[in-house]
Amino acid sequence: MGWETSKLLSYKPIKKPRYLLLGMSLLFLILAGFIITVFTYDGSDYLLFWFLAIGVPFFLWIMILASCLLINISEHAFNERITELNQESTQLGQNWSKQQIPIFGSYLICAEQNGIKALTGDLEQIPLYPEKARPLFNLTASTKPYWFLDEVMQNLEQQCPNYRRYLTHIYIPKALIDDDELLEAIFQRWDLYAEPVMDYSVWMSILYEEPDNIELSLILVCQYSDITYHHHSKFISAMLIGAESLINTKKLQAKSWLGRLMIAQDDLSADINQFFAYTQLSAQNVKDVWISGLDPKNRSQFNIERHKLEIGENKENLIHDIDLTFAKPTELTKYLALTMASGCVSASSQEQLVISQYENKVYIQLITFKKLIQE
Numbered sequence: 178m179g180w181e182t183s184k185l186l187s188y189k190p191i192k193k194p195r196y197l198l199l200g201m202s203l204l205f206l207i208l209a210g211f212i213i214t215v216f217t218y219d220g221s222d223y224l225l226f227w228f229l230a231i232g233v234p235f236f237l238w239i240m241i242l243a244s245c246l247l248i249n250i251s252e253h254a255f256n257e258r259i260t261e262l263n264q265e266s267t268q269l270g271q272n273w274s275k276q277q278i279p280i281f282g283s284y285l286i287c288a289e290q291n292g293i294k295a296l297t298g299d300l301e302q303i304p305l306y307p308e309k310a311r312p313l314f315n316l317t318a319s320t321k322p323y324w325f326l327d328e329v330m331q332n333l334e335q336q337c338p339n340y341r342r343y344l345t346h347i348y349i350p351k352a353l354i355d356d357d358e359l360l361e362a363i364f365q366r367w368d369l370y371a372e373p374v375m376d377y378s379v380w381m382s383i384l385y386e387e388p389d390n391i392e393l394s395l396i397l398v399c400q401y402s403d404i405t406y407h408h409h410s411k412f413i414s415a416m417l418i419g420a421e422s423l424i425n426t427k428k429l430q431a432k433s434w435l436g437r438l439m440i441a442q443d444d445l446s447a448d449i450n451q452f453f454a455y456t457q458l459s460a461q462n463v464k465d466v467w468i469s470g471l472d473p474k475n476r477s478q479f480n481i482e483r484h485k486l487e488i489g490e491n492k493e494n495l496i497h498d499i500d501l502t503f504a505k506p507t508e509l510t511k512y513l514a515l516t517m518a519s520g521c522v523s524a525s526s527q528e529q530l531v532i533s534q535y536e537n538k539v540y541i542q543l544i545t546f547k548k549l550i551q552e
Contacts (some may be wrong), residue, residue: 179439179448179541180455182270192249202241206234268552274455275549276385278418279431281393282336283519286325286413287503290314293517294524296497297465305501311410313401323362325401325413330366333395336432337417343427344417345392347371348380349399352508359399371397377511378540381438384418393419393429398512410503414516421548433522435515436543445532445539446478446485452541453486456549460486464527467514469499470506470534479532488530499533506533511540518544 288311289295289304296303313325321327333340347369353359354373363371374380374396384391396416400406423429436456441448453460466489471479482488489495499514500506511533518529526546533540 179441179451180270180274182273182455183266203235203238206238207231209234271455271457272551274437274452275457275551276388277434277436277545277548278384278388278391279421279424279429279548280433280435280519280544281340281417281419281423281429282333282432283416283516283523284329284332284336284414285513285516285520286313286328287513288312288314288410288412289502293520296502296517297494297521297524303502306410306504307501308504309410310406310408310504313411313413323359325399326362326366329397329413329415333415333417337429340393340417340429341367343393343419343423343429344369344395346394348374348394348396350377350509350512351375352405353399356399356402363397367395378438378440378538385437389420389422391418391420393417393423393427396512398509398516400507400509400513406507408504409507412503412513414512416512416516416519431548433519434545434548435519436545436549439541441475441539441541444478445475446482448539448541449479449482450486452543456543458528458543458545458549460488461490462528463489463495463530464492464525465489465497465518465521466495466530466532467497467499467518468532469510469514471532471539472534475534475539506535508535510535515542515544518542522546 285292288306315324344367347363347367349359349363349371351373354371360371363369394417396414396418398412398414400409401411401413418435419429421431424431439448439452466483468476468479497517499510499517503510503513511531514531514533518531522529522544528546529544531540531542531544
């Protein structure tokens with residue numbers, strides 16, 4: 178399974194009482210007792226004779242019956258305790274899976290003037306440019322270097338006023354950490370040095386270990402270089418995340434909630450099933466599914482589970498294949514997908530699912546409008 182949850186304890190097999198065998202054993206004991214008494218008892222007390230011949234065997238049989246019943250009762254008690262422990266373990270696993278981090282703002286600049294709106298409208302109007310790299314749409318028509326960082330700043334300020342007062346970290350993927358000019362441009366605008374995300378899955382797991390201690394952080398991804406990404410469409414994505422306590426202490430407003438990351442294993446169908454079972458979110462409530470890089474096997478498994486769980490309740494425009502619009506995926510595409518989903522949650526107030534694959538790793542993540550309820 179994608180999430181390594183606690184293994185459920187096994188039940189003891191409970192055998193039904195074998196009444197025929199018990200009845201036969203009673204007859205056998207009485208017969209054996211009678212025969213033994215006949216050949217060994219030489220007294221004249223008939224009451225003692227019948228006590229030895231029938232009473233003692235019957236008493237032994239009662240002892241055997243009592244021991245069988247005690248074993249049966251103890252097995253039932255054991256299984257009831259196993260049920261309680263498994264329920265507690267399942268509840269802990271569900272609460273663990275429901276952990277989320279608030280998203281205080283997100284912004285995307287891509288090749289389309291209307292950003293994600295261009296991908297969520299009428300199917301016939303969705304722009305498709307498979308395998309064709311496209312430049313950023315320059316909304317401001319600015320020739321200033323790194324103009325897109327200024328646009329990110331302005332839009333995040335609109336969504337989360339005064340966020341710069343509390344901003345503590347700026348994270349960028351490790352693929353961008355050697356771009357000195359980009360790092361300098363980031364520092365000039367935010368007065369913070371960018372920190373690298375060396376491994377996305379490891380970094381996410383660390384965040385969820387102590388979600389209450391996450392300081393306000395900007396996840397910034399810039400796929401803009403014509404040298405490194407000349408075969409890929411350009412995009413800029415930004416997402417503000419932090420601890421839930423910032424909502425109360427700093428009066429920040431959560432626009433959406435980022436769910437725990439699942440790294441799918443061999444069977445994507447089983448992993449998606451586990452994903453919804455543990456988050457306890459109705460699959461029918463999903464508004465959009467953003468996919469990227471899925472190979473034929475995983476695409477097939479996803480479609481099987483999609484119909485089985487009725488993901489999206491058979492909505493027509495449910496699946497958004499990012500690759501058809503933004504060319505083949507890169508190591509940065511999972512950030513693009515998350516930002517798209519986050520922006521879509523804010524616009525639709527409905528749940529978004531992201532499934533992306535890169536270098537044989539399949540990432541599954543959920544973004545919801547409201548926080549999932551933990552019990």
